[in-house]
Amino acid sequence: MAFEAIILNAVSKRYRRGGSWLPWPHRELALTEPEWAVRDLSFRLAPGRILVLLGPNGSGKTTTLKMVSSILFPDEGSILVQGHDTVHEDQAVRQRVGFVLVHERSFFPRLTAEENLEFFAALEEVPRATRTRRVAESLALAGLNDASGKLVMKFSSGMTQRLGLARALLKRPPILLLDEPTRSLDPGSAEQFWHLVRALAQQGTTILLATHSFTEAAAVADEVAILQQGRMVHHDDRPSGRNSSSLRETYFRACGRIGNPLLDELDLAIGDGVDGPPEPPAASSSNSAPTGGPA
Amino acid sequence: MIPRLSRSVALLADKMVAVLRRAILTALRYPAGFALSALTHLAELAVFFFLARSIGAGYRPEGHDYFLFLLVGTGFYSFLLNGISAFLNLIQEAQTTGMLEVLMTTSTSPTVLVLLSAFASFLSSAFGMFLYLLGGAIFFGASLGAANPWSVLIVLLLSLVIVVGLGLIAAAVQLAIQRGSAILWAIGTATWMMTGTLFPVSALPGPLQWWARAFPLTQALTCMRAALLSGSSPGQLFPELAQLASGCLLLPLGWFAFDLALRSARRRGSLAYY
Numbered sequence: 001m002a003f004e005a006i007i008l009n010a011v012s013k014r015y016r017r018g019g020s021w022l023p024w025p026h027r028e029l030a031l032t033e034p035e036w037a038v039r040d041l042s043f044r045l046a047p048g049r050i051l052v053l054l055g056p057n058g059s060g061k062t063t064t065l066k067m068v069s070s071i072l073f074p075d076e077g078s079i080l081v082q083g084h085d086t087v088h089e090d091q092a093v094r095q096r097v098g099f100v101l102v103h104e105r106s107f108f109p110r111l112t113a114e115e116n117l118e119f120f121a122a123l124e125e126v127p128r129a130t131r132t133r134r135v136a137e138s139l140a141l142a143g144l145n146d147a148s149g150k151l152v153m154k155f156s157s158g159m160t161q162r163l164g165l166a167r168a169l170l171k172r173p174p175i176l177l178l179d180e181p182t183r184s185l186d187p188g189s190a191e192q193f194w195h196l197v198r199a200l201a202q203q204g205t206t207i208l209l210a211t212h213s214f215t216e217a218a219a220v221a222d223e224v225a226i227l228q229q230g231r232m233v234h235h236d237d238r239p240s241g242r243n244s245s246s247l248r249e250t251y252f253r254a255c256g257r258i259g260n261p262l263l264d265e266l267d268l269a270i271g272d273g274v275d276g277p278p279e280p281p282a283a284s285s286s287n288s289a290p291t292g293g294p295a
Numbered sequence: 296m297i298p299r300l301s302r303s304v305a306l307l308a309d310k311m312v313a314v315l316r317r318a319i320l321t322a323l324r325y326p327a328g329f330a331l332s333a334l335t336h337l338a339e340l341a342v343f344f345f346l347a348r349s350i351g352a353g354y355r356p357e358g359h360d361y362f363l364f365l366l367v368g369t370g371f372y373s374f375l376l377n378g379i380s381a382f383l384n385l386i387q388e389a390q391t392t393g394m395l396e397v398l399m400t401t402s403t404s405p406t407v408l409v410l411l412s413a414f415a416s417f418l419s420s421a422f423g424m425f426l427y428l429l430g431g432a433i434f435f436g437a438s439l440g441a442a443n444p445w446s447v448l449i450v451l452l453l454s455l456v457i458v459v460g461l462g463l464i465a466a467a468v469q470l471a472i473q474r475g476s477a478i479l480w481a482i483g484t485a486t487w488m489m490t491g492t493l494f495p496v497s498a499l500p501g502p503l504q505w506w507a508r509a510f511p512l513t514q515a516l517t518c519m520r521a522a523l524l525s526g527s528s529p530g531q532l533f534p535e536l537a538q539l540a541s542g543c544l545l546l547p548l549g550w551f552a553f554d555l556a557l558r559s560a561r562r563r564g565s566l567a568y569y
Binding site: 013015037063069070071073075091094095097099101104105106108111115120124125128167171 | 306309310312313314316317320321324325392393394396397398399400401402403404408558561562563564565566
C-alpha cells in the first residue's frame with residue numbers, strides 16, 4: 001500500500017451553539033440541535049496529488065481544511081497527515097502543513113511584506129542563515145518581488161491573497177491547503193497561480209484545495225470531491241474529458257442549480273472553455289461512492 | 296540531549312527576537328501614539344502632584360511622602376494591569392483579524408507564541424513604568440535615590456510570574472466565552488481599589504483588608520514601595536517576598552487553563568468567535 005499524505009477516516013464535525021450556561025428564558029438557544037458541518041467524510045490522498053473539494057457555500061469545505069490543518073478537532077473519526085494524528089500530534093502536523101486562509105487582515109499592516117514574512121519565517125523555524133533567501137523566494141513565487149518593501153496596509157486584496165500564499169510556502173510544506181485561493185485574483189494572476197499549483201504538485205507537494213468554482217476545479221484537479229451539506233456526494237479521480245460533463249452535472253445538482261436554463265447554459269459554456277476537447281473515457285475513472293481515493 | 300536542548304533554546308531566542316522586532320517596528324511606525332501617551336502620563340503625574348500638595352506634607356501613608364506613594368502605586372499598577380491585558384488584547388485582536396487561526400498553523404506552539412508576544416508587551420510596559428518614574432523625578436522632583444536595586448529586581452520578577460498567570464487565565468476566559476475583558480475589568484477594579492494604589496490598605500474596612508492582603512498584587516505593590524522608597528533589602532522583605540512567591544502558583548494554573556480553553560475551542564470550533 002502506498003504511503004498516503006492525508007487520510008480522513010469517517011470524519012464528522014458539528015458546531016455547537018453554546019449557551020448552556022444561560023438562564024431559563026434563553027435556554028432554547030442551548031437546546032437547539034448542533035449544526036453538522038461535515039458528516040462521515042473519508043478519503044485518502046497520495047503525495048503529489050491535487051484534490052479539489054468542490055461545493056456550494058456551507059458544504060463543509062473550509063471546515064475540512066481546518067481539521068486537516070489541526071486548527072479544528074474532529075468530533076468523530078480521525079485524520080492522519082503523513083501518519084500523524086491531527087488531535088494528538090498537532091505540533092507535527094503544523095510543521096508539515098502550509099495553509100492559505102482567506103483572512104485578509106491576518107498580517108501586520110504597518111510592516112512591509114518582507115518584514116511580515118521574516119516574522120512568520122522565525123515562527124516556522126526557518127534557519128536564520130537561509131531566512132532572507134527563503135523569504136525572497138516565497139515572494140517571487142507569489143509574484144510579489146516588486147512589492148517586498150511595501151507596507152501591507154497598502155496592499156490590494158489580490159496582493160494580500162498572494163502574500164498569504166507566500167507565507168504558506170515559507171516552510172516548504174509537503175502538504176499545502178488552499179481555501180478559495182483565487183477569490184480576489186484577476187484572471188491573469190489566477191492563471192499564474194494555477195501554473196504554480198501544478199508545478200508544486202509536480203515537485204511532490206500534496207495539495208488540498210477548496211473552491212466553489214467548477215471551472216477552477218476542472219483546471220487544476222487530479223481528483224475532485226463534491227461536498228453537499230457536509231457529505232461527500234461524489235468522488236472522481238479523473239475529472240477531465242467526458243467525465244467532466246457528469247461531474248459538472250453532479251456539482252450543479254448539489255448546488256441546486258439544475259433546472260435553471262440560463263445558469264446551466266452559462267456554466268456549461270464556461271466549463272467547456274476550460275476542459276478542452278473531450279478525452280476517451282478511462283476505465284473505472286469515476287467513483288460515486290464517497291470512499292474512493294488514489295491507488 | 297544537550298544539543299537538542301540548546302537547539303530549542305536557540306529557536307526560542309530567535310522567535311523572541313522576531314517578536315520584539317515586530318513590536319518595535321510597529322511602535323516606531325505609530326510615533327503619534329507614543330507622544331500622546333507621554334502627554335497623558337505627564338498630565339496624570341501633575342494631577343497627583345497637586346493632589347498631594349493640597350493634602351499637605353503631614354499625610355504620610357505607610358511612612359512615605361504622598362506624591363511618591365502615588366507615583367510608585369500608579370506606575371506599578373499600570374505595569375501590572377498592562378501586563379495582564381497584553382494577553383487578552385493579543386487574543387482579542389487575533390480573533391477579530393483572523394490572525395489567531397493563522398498563528399495556529401505555524402510550527403510554534405500556541406502557548407509559547409502567546410507568552411512570547413506578551414513578553415514584548417511586558418518590555419514595553421516596563422519601559423513605560425521607567426519613563427513614568429523618570430518623569431516624576433525630572434518634572435516633579437520625586438526622589439528615588441534610596442531604592443534597593445536587588446529588591447526591585449526580585450519584586451519585578453515575582454510580579455511578572457503572577458501577571459503571566461493572571462494574563463493566561465484572562466486569555467483562557469476570552470477563548471472560552473469571548474468575555475475576557477470582563478475578567479480584566481474585575482481584576483483591574485480589584486487592583487485599583489484593594490491593592491493600595493491611591494491609599495493604604497489600612498484605610499479599608501476590616502474584612503476587605505483581609506481580602507486585599509490575600510491578593511498577590513497587593514503584596515507586589517507593598518514590596519515595590521518598600522524596595523523603591525525605603526530601600527529595604529531582600530532580607531528585610533523576606534516574609535512579604537515569600538508570600539509574593541506563593542502567588543507564582545498562578546502560572547501553572549494559568550498555563551493549564553489556557554491549554555484547556557484552546558483545546559476546547561478547537562473542538563467546539565469557536566476559535567475565531569469574538
